[in-house]
Amino acid sequence: MLSSEQNRAIAEQSNDPSFPNIWQELKWRGLVHVSTDESELEELLAGEPITYYCGFDPTAPSLHLGNLVQLLNMRRLQLAGHRPLGLVGGSTGLIGDPRQTAERVLNTPETVNEWVNILQGQVGRFLSFEGPSAARMVNNLDWTAPMSAIDFLREIGKHFRVGTMIKKDIVAARLNSDEGISYTEFSYQILQGMDYLQLFRDYGCVLQTGGSDQWGNLTSGTDLIRKVEGTSVHAYGTPLITNSDGTKFGKSEGNAIWLDPAMCSAYAFYQFWLNTADADVVDRLKVFTFMTRERIEALAAAVAERPFAREAQRALAYEVTTLVHGQRATENVIAASGALFGQGALEDLDEVTLKAATAELPGATVASDALGIVDLLVASGLSDSKSAARRVVSEGGAYVNNRKIADAGEVLGSNDLLHGRYLLVRRGKKHLAMVEVAG
Known part of the structure; x- marks a missing residue:
C-alpha cells in the first residue's frame, strides 16, 4: 500500500x-x-x-x-x-x-x-x-x-x-x-x-x-x-552505466548503494549523488530524474559555466533522493548537512538522520561523569592533550552542538545531550567528532 x-x-x-x-x-x-x-x-x-x-x-x-x-x-x-x-x-x-x-x-x-x-x-x-x-x-x-x-x-x-x-x-x-x-x-x-x-x-x-x-x-x-x-x-x-573515470557506477567505497534505508541511509544516498563528477552529472540527470530536456540543458550549462556551484549535483541529489526516500527524508538530510556546521538546529534532526549524518565522523564513548569540555575534546581526538584543549577553548574554537564554549571549566549536562545521549563536538570550522554518552 x-x-x-x-x-x-x-x-x-x-x-x-x-x-x-x-x-x-x-x-x-x-x-x-x-x-x-x-x-x-x-x-x-x-x-x-x-x-x-x-x-x-x-x-x-x-x-x-x-x-x-x-x-x-x-x-x-x-x-x-x-x-x-x-x-x-x-x-x-x-x-x-x-x-x-x-x-x-x-x-x-x-x-x-x-x-x-x-x-x-x-x-x-x-x-x-x-x-x-x-x-x-x-x-x-x-x-x-x-x-x-x-x-x-x-x-x-x-x-x-x-x-x-x-x-x-x-x-x-x-x-x-x-x-x-x-x-x-x-x-x-x-x-x-x-x-x-x-x-x-x-x-x-x-x-x-x-x-x-x-x-x-x-x-x-x-x-x-x-x-x-x-x-x-x-x-x-x-546500457550498463559506468563512470567517466572508468570506475563502476552504483558503489561507494566498494559497497553497493541500496534502495533500503536500513542498508544505505538517506543521508549516505544523498551524499553519493552530491559527489557525482561534473563529467557524469548530466547523464545521471537524464537517466535518474524526470526533469525535462530544457531543465537538464540549463543545468548542463551551469556545469560548464559555474562548476564550483555544483548546481546540477544538488538538483540531482535532491531529485533522486526524493524519488527513493521521499521529500521529507530528503529535506531532513539537507537540514542535517547544514546543521553539522552551524547552519541549522541539530536538535531538530531525528535520531536516524543524525546518526547517518555523523556516521563517518571520528567518534568516542564517554561516561556521563566525564562531560567537561576539555575532556570531550581530548576523548574525541580533536585535541592531543588537555593543555591543547584549553588553548582551543581560550581561542574561541570549541563548540558543542554548535554552541561556542567560552569557559574551559564548563561541564555539559543531560539537557545538552541530543536524543539523550549524543554530543557533536567541533574544533574550529571543520573538525568534527560525535561523542556518545554511556549510562
Missing part, C-alpha cells in the same frame, strides 16, 4: 512533452543500448497501449541503483500509457542468473520468499496501480512451481538449442573460465524465456525490458514465443 506522499509524488511525474514520442525520449536519455527491431518498437510504443514487463530477482533483501534504472524506465513507459508487469522472481531467485565470475550461493526457499515480499514492496513504490495503465505484480513461482521436471523439459526445453545457449555472452565467459558453469545456472535463460511466454499468454505482454548485460536472457523469451506461438514480440536493453 503506497503512502499518500508516494501517491502524490507518482501523480506529479510526467514525461517530457517536447519529444514526439516516448521512444525518442528514451533514446535521448541514453536508455536504449540494444533492441529488437527499432522502427517497429518506436511504432509500437507510439500506438495503442501495450503490456510490458521487467523482472527483478530476489538475490538480496533490497534492490540497488542498477535496478533503479529499470524501475524508472518502467515508469516512463507507464506514463506513456502502457501497462507494466513488475515481476519478482520467486523461482528464478532460487536459481540465480549467471554472473561473470563465479557460481552464486543458493539461498534457502524461506529466505528467497522473504526477499520476494520485500522487493515487491520496493518495485510497487515506483509504479501506479490505478487507472487504465495500472501496474500488476507477478511472481514466476506461481507458474513454475506446479510444473514437473518432465513437463518443463518436454514443453519448454525442447525449443532451446544448446549450441545457441552456449553462445550467450555470460555463458560463454563462464564456460571459458576455471569456475565453469553448473547446469542450474545454465538453465536460467530457459526459465526467463518461459516467463515471457507465460506473460504473453496470460496478459498479452509484448515487450520485455532489462539491462543490456541480460540481452541473452531477454532474447531467449522473444525466440521462444516466436517458436511456440509463431509471433514476434520485442525487447530492449538499457
Whole structure:
C-alpha cells in the first residue's frame, strides 16, 4: 500500500512533452543500448497501449541503483500509457542468473520468499496501480512451481538449442573460465524465456525490458514465443552505466548503494549523488530524474559555466533522493548537512538522520561523569592533550552542538545531550567528532 506522499509524488511525474514520442525520449536519455527491431518498437510504443514487463530477482533483501534504472524506465513507459508487469522472481531467485565470475550461493526457499515480499514492496513504490495503465505484480513461482521436471523439459526445453545457449555472452565467459558453469545456472535463460511466454499468454505482454548485460536472457523469451506461438514480440536493453573515470557506477567505497534505508541511509544516498563528477552529472540527470530536456540543458550549462556551484549535483541529489526516500527524508538530510556546521538546529534532526549524518565522523564513548569540555575534546581526538584543549577553548574554537564554549571549566549536562545521549563536538570550522554518552 503506497503512502499518500508516494501517491502524490507518482501523480506529479510526467514525461517530457517536447519529444514526439516516448521512444525518442528514451533514446535521448541514453536508455536504449540494444533492441529488437527499432522502427517497429518506436511504432509500437507510439500506438495503442501495450503490456510490458521487467523482472527483478530476489538475490538480496533490497534492490540497488542498477535496478533503479529499470524501475524508472518502467515508469516512463507507464506514463506513456502502457501497462507494466513488475515481476519478482520467486523461482528464478532460487536459481540465480549467471554472473561473470563465479557460481552464486543458493539461498534457502524461506529466505528467497522473504526477499520476494520485500522487493515487491520496493518495485510497487515506483509504479501506479490505478487507472487504465495500472501496474500488476507477478511472481514466476506461481507458474513454475506446479510444473514437473518432465513437463518443463518436454514443453519448454525442447525449443532451446544448446549450441545457441552456449553462445550467450555470460555463458560463454563462464564456460571459458576455471569456475565453469553448473547446469542450474545454465538453465536460467530457459526459465526467463518461459516467463515471457507465460506473460504473453496470460496478459498479452509484448515487450520485455532489462539491462543490456541480460540481452541473452531477454532474447531467449522473444525466440521462444516466436517458436511456440509463431509471433514476434520485442525487447530492449538499457546500457550498463559506468563512470567517466572508468570506475563502476552504483558503489561507494566498494559497497553497493541500496534502495533500503536500513542498508544505505538517506543521508549516505544523498551524499553519493552530491559527489557525482561534473563529467557524469548530466547523464545521471537524464537517466535518474524526470526533469525535462530544457531543465537538464540549463543545468548542463551551469556545469560548464559555474562548476564550483555544483548546481546540477544538488538538483540531482535532491531529485533522486526524493524519488527513493521521499521529500521529507530528503529535506531532513539537507537540514542535517547544514546543521553539522552551524547552519541549522541539530536538535531538530531525528535520531536516524543524525546518526547517518555523523556516521563517518571520528567518534568516542564517554561516561556521563566525564562531560567537561576539555575532556570531550581530548576523548574525541580533536585535541592531543588537555593543555591543547584549553588553548582551543581560550581561542574561541570549541563548540558543542554548535554552541561556542567560552569557559574551559564548563561541564555539559543531560539537557545538552541530543536524543539523550549524543554530543557533536567541533574544533574550529571543520573538525568534527560525535561523542556518545554511556549510562
